[in-house]
């Protein structure tokens with residue numbers, strides 16, 4: 001009886017995962033890699049509605065993570081990067097229609113400089129009646145290439161301008177291009193953000209790192225159903241942790257849940273391979289020279305997944 005009860009409860013506890021999605025442009029065919037058609041987005045919203053998903057705000061997710069509350073498997077969060085005008089014109093009406101909250105991450109210099117494709121402060125303020133506002137840097141730089149001082153200056157400048165225009169400093173940060181490193185993280189953390197968000201595909205569970213939350217891009221065809229199946233694979237990455245100085249990874253080392261006996265691992269440019277896991281330890285010699293300036297690493301066990309981003313400085 002006890003065993004049966006345990007079996008019933010354990011999966012609920014272990015595998016409740018919220019999903020964060022990132023969108024950029026809406027009905028803007030000039031940029032297919034970052035565009036989402038509102039026709040497809042509507043179908044995805046319908047899927048969420050029919051299958052009892054709840055679209056929540058980042059604030060609600062933050063509260064749950066902070067208080068150690070259980071994450072609901074049906075929670076979905078939408079984030080929109082870069083504050084493109086096409087969100088205001090084509091995306092926002094759909095979010096309003098479904099009454100779905102969102103967080104809009106502002107590329108401050110584009111708004112200040114009145115860049116053609118970007119929203120004005122007025123449009124951002126109007127959007128904030130329906131969602132939250134986050135910070136996406138001042139100049140949208142490749143942060144990994146900047147010095148500590150330059151990273152700090154970019155954030156200080158952008159946050160001051162946002163406070164002057166909106167009356168408050170945003171509590172969430174999304175890395176430009178989703179690029180970061182342990183050093184970049186330390187610099188951004190100094191500003192006291194509640195949540196810091198990457199752009200590695202994945203999910204968020206109760207133990208997710210509030211300063212390294214995974215988001216999945218939602219572009220192209222309607223495949224939200226598949227993306228919602230991804231669960232977190234609790235992983236402590238031991239090696240690599242950052243871009244290796246010689247550009248080469250000699251061993252792949254990580255700690256994984258005891259029950260995982262084998263994983264598939266992925267390195268950008270090399271595809272998927274399989275490795276054995278012994279007593280929760282992955283330790284595999286790979287001697288791989290990294291091909292991409294921005295390299296993604298994934299570990300996968302079934303539909304559970306963990307990811308890492310390595311960026312060449």
Ligand SMILES: [Zn+2]
Nearest residue numbers: 081082176177
């Ligand atoms: Zn961006």
